[in-house]
Amino acid sequence: MRHRHLSTLALALGIAVLLDVLRVWLPSVITLFGRAAETPAELLGAFALGWFLLALAAPALVRRIGARPVGLVAAGVLAAARLALTAQPGGPAQLWLACAGLLAGLVWLAATAASAPRPVAGLALGLAGNAVGHALLGTEDLVWRGGVPAWTLSALLVLAFLAASVKERTTASGEPSPTGVDEGVAAAASWRTRTPGRRAWLLCGPALVLAGQVALAPALWSAAAGTGSPDFPGLARPAGAAVPGALAVLLFLASALFRVPARPARVLWPAALLAGSVLFVTGLLVPAYLLTAAGLGGCLALTDAAAGDGRAAGTDDGGRAGARRGRAAALGMLVFAVATVAYYAAYDVGYPNWWAPVATALLVAVVAAGAPRQADPALPAPVRVTVLAGLTALAGLGAALHVPPAQARPTTAPAAVRVAAYNIRMGFGLDGRLDLDALARELRGADIVLLSEVDRGWWLNGGHDTLGSLARRLEMPYVFAPAADPVWGDAVLSRFPARSGQTRRLTAHGAPTGAQALGVTLDLGGRELAVVATHLQPPPGRDPVEQAREVAAFAGRYAAGRPLVLGGDLNTEPADPAFAEFTRAGLVDALAPARPLRTSPADDPRTQIDHVFVSPGLTAGAVRAPRTEASDHLPVTLTVTLP
Incomplete structure (x- = not known):
């Protein structure tokens, strides 16, 4: 040569x-x-x-x-x-x-x-x-x-x-x-x-x-x-x-x-x-x-x-x-x-x-x-x-x-669904490793997954499509909504067909990172379930009460009387004003039976900032926040029984 x-x-x-x-x-x-x-x-x-x-x-x-x-x-x-x-x-x-x-x-x-x-x-x-x-x-x-x-x-x-x-x-x-x-x-x-x-x-x-x-x-x-x-x-x-x-x-x-x-x-x-x-x-x-x-x-x-x-x-x-x-x-x-x-x-x-x-x-x-x-x-x-x-x-x-999973096929109506909400920190654990296998282990078995801090190509994080890789491991199709920029935001993965969806960008109210609310309608064997995934971004030193109010109003309009599950990293504690916006809108704290349920930081949980709410008529049980260091948050898992 x-x-x-x-x-x-x-x-x-x-x-x-x-x-x-x-x-x-x-x-x-x-x-x-x-x-x-x-x-x-x-x-x-x-x-x-x-x-x-x-x-x-x-x-x-x-x-x-x-x-x-x-x-x-x-x-x-x-x-x-x-x-x-x-x-x-x-x-x-x-x-x-x-x-x-x-x-x-x-x-x-x-x-x-x-x-x-x-x-x-x-x-x-x-x-x-x-x-x-x-x-x-x-x-x-x-x-x-x-x-x-x-x-x-x-x-x-x-x-x-x-x-x-x-x-x-x-x-x-x-x-x-x-x-x-x-x-x-x-x-x-x-x-x-x-x-x-x-x-x-x-x-x-x-x-x-x-x-x-x-x-x-x-x-x-x-x-x-x-x-x-x-x-x-x-x-x-x-x-x-x-x-x-x-x-x-x-x-x-x-x-x-x-x-x-x-x-x-x-x-x-x-x-x-x-x-x-x-x-x-x-x-x-x-x-x-x-x-x-x-x-x-x-x-x-x-x-x-x-x-x-x-x-x-x-x-x-x-x-x-x-x-x-x-x-x-x-x-x-x-x-x-x-x-x-x-x-x-x-x-x-x-x-x-x-x-x-x-x-x-x-x-x-x-x-x-x-x-x-x-x-x-x-x-x-x-x-x-x-x-x-x-x-x-x-x-x-x-x-x-590396094609994504195909859209789920209709199935018979289940009596209950397993729900997980998880801030995955772009796929990086507390040890700084990209370990999608560890994330998948925590989410395997869920029927519906609500993800926060989803990265689809940020160069700062190495340019990975974390969502696509995780979806292939779980064999679950997904819907993604951008928040901070076109490739960073929130997602819903589901074993049930997604029939429609809508996203609402939230007002920043002084927060440096963008936020949104993602609504997805799932077909549960002829019955519809509305799911809303979000990640509230509070301004420095403040509770995200304004964004919580926006999300609660959006979720109510989007559900339009259908059963609703809302969850994600809400960056607010149960006693804070932002949390009260969801209960004031008529939603039920699905994690209440297991309170206190601390989810952050993952190695020494001290705060309850990851939440799931459901509409009246839905019953939550088997609530857990399993200990893992696959992210800086703990996942929240629960079973939601349908009326």
């Missing part, structure tokens, strides 16, 4: 490994360091950004010691951290292993930038390859799975990355440049006109956040596939995502690896990227990720510049040019951190966050549109076509393999 192809392969594999580590590091910062919002947002942000600021010293380290030794050592630490995380240690060990892997990955990236002026092909293949792998795994990373298959596949990925890195750097150290001049010296000599590849390396970080959050997010493919129907206005129902997911990969790779004439490309790709980012914040997810995928790949291609013609023998300036590219890579990853933290901090601090993805896309568009010239593709046409076809087909296969 030629040296430049080895460089592309090593970079692609390294990006895939780094993304695996980031999918652990991001939620670990929130769940373990942040401790479910107990840590002040300012301290949390400083901790997260600190690792990226520390990595700004990497280019100086590379220049002093050399790109090859620094890159190889950093690659080894990154690979070791990635394998260690597969052991699923949870707790502080997981957090610090992920931090070590992240820092090593940032140093490796700077070292790679110092010696590789053309990263676009490797970056594109790494982003697309990781997304395809995520899709094939049903958005559940190998890191969280454990067992022999996960260890085997993880080891193969890591060994391939290390082998390509060692081979590439060994070949590079002894291979003359095409002009007979040392590659570092030759590339640096062209700095008098420009540093080749510096723009592309600057876009590495922004590309990672836009790909993970929008363009190449398999969880988003499945979350956006169900766009509602006349019976479910505004609600997302299960649907297939194979075609749009494959199309996103196809558009990204085609625009990144194949060239459009420069004049139209400088308008087409930035415009598509900006349009996609705007559509994302408005909730139009399918066109958002398709346009973002095409625009992101095209903007990366615009920055793909070969080494200039200014090479001159005897110009000993190599370290300076490499350091500039390394610095660009480090600054780009700092943009990644700022954009990620800024978008999600809004849900704790309370400010408009729509600007974060749009500003990131604008940065990419400006840098790409201003690139001096576009080089020919780094990979031969047969290789590009093969990779494009293979990854596109695998993306479609991955989405097709």
Whole structure:
């Protein structure tokens, strides 16, 4: 394999490994360091950004010691951290292993930038390859799975990355440049006109956040596939995502690896990227990720510049040019951190966050549109076509393999139904692990499940479709309603057919995180049961009495005289005014026979904030809040006898 192809392969594999580590590091910062919002947002942000600021010293380290030794050592630490995380240690060990892997990955990236002026092909293949792998795994990373298959596949990925890195750097150290001049010296000599590849390396970080959050997010493919129907206005129902997911990969790779004439490309790709980012914040997810995928790949291609013609023998300036590219890579990853933290901090601090993805896309568009010239593709046409076809087909296969459960069929009318209400904290337990098997064990046996804090693709949590994965385990179809943004909210899963539904966005009343009420009508063998799932979000230091009043009124109108079950994380105690709004509306506290029934925090329950109410005529029994640390709340389960 030629040296430049080895460089592309090593970079692609390294990006895939780094993304695996980031999918652990991001939620670990929130769940373990942040401790479910107990840590002040300012301290949390400083901790997260600190690792990226520390990595700004990497280019100086590379220049002093050399790109090859620094890159190889950093690659080894990154690979070791990635394998260690597969052991699923949870707790502080997981957090610090992920931090070590992240820092090593940032140093490796700077070292790679110092010696590789053309990263676009490797970056594109790494982003697309990781997304395809995520899709094939049903958005559940190998890191969280454990067992022999996960260890085997993880080891193969890591060994391939290390082998390509060692081979590439060994070949590079002894291979003359095409002009007979040392590659570092030759590339640096062209700095008098420009540093080749510096723009592309600057876009590495922004590309990672836009790909993970929008363009190449398999969880988003499945979350956006169900766009509602006349019976479910505004609600997302299960649907297939194979075609749009494959199309996103196809558009990204085609625009990144194949060239459009420069004049139209400088308008087409930035415009598509900006349009996609705007559509994302408005909730139009399918066109958002398709346009973002095409625009992101095209903007990366615009920055793909070969080494200039200014090479001159005897110009000993190599370290300076490499350091500039390394610095660009480090600054780009700092943009990644700022954009990620800024978008999600809004849900704790309370400010408009729509600007974060749009500003990131604008940065990419400006840098790409201003690139001096576009080089020919780094990979031969047969290789590009093969990779494009293979990854596109695998993306479609991955989405097709993980279809949601089919709609339940009508059954005979039951005398009673088993109900569960659970705040699942996006699938993360108190130990910081994504453990959907543990959640499924607590919910198995329920006929109707009301879920709060449901994540369908937040990049901050690793980009998982928690709802889809949990529904497949329980073999229960679902209805999802967004609250904070299009992929975070509440859901109802049921073994009975869902006939109609409605959602009502709740007024914030000063709370930073959005809230809604989801009503679903279930067919219980010819009898209808109205179910309402919600998660009240109180303003800081206040009881959510206004939202409770809105939900109680909505539930009464939606039920329209039918039997009703209402539940979720209501963030209010039985003696509080918000709780009284439900009883004042004529609803019955279904958990009263088991009071006090403390549900939070899961490791030391002190508060009763998860509740279920029923309409008069329904009888509740067998009420439990089983002890588990699969979330930071305990689930509430009960049997509801129908009249």
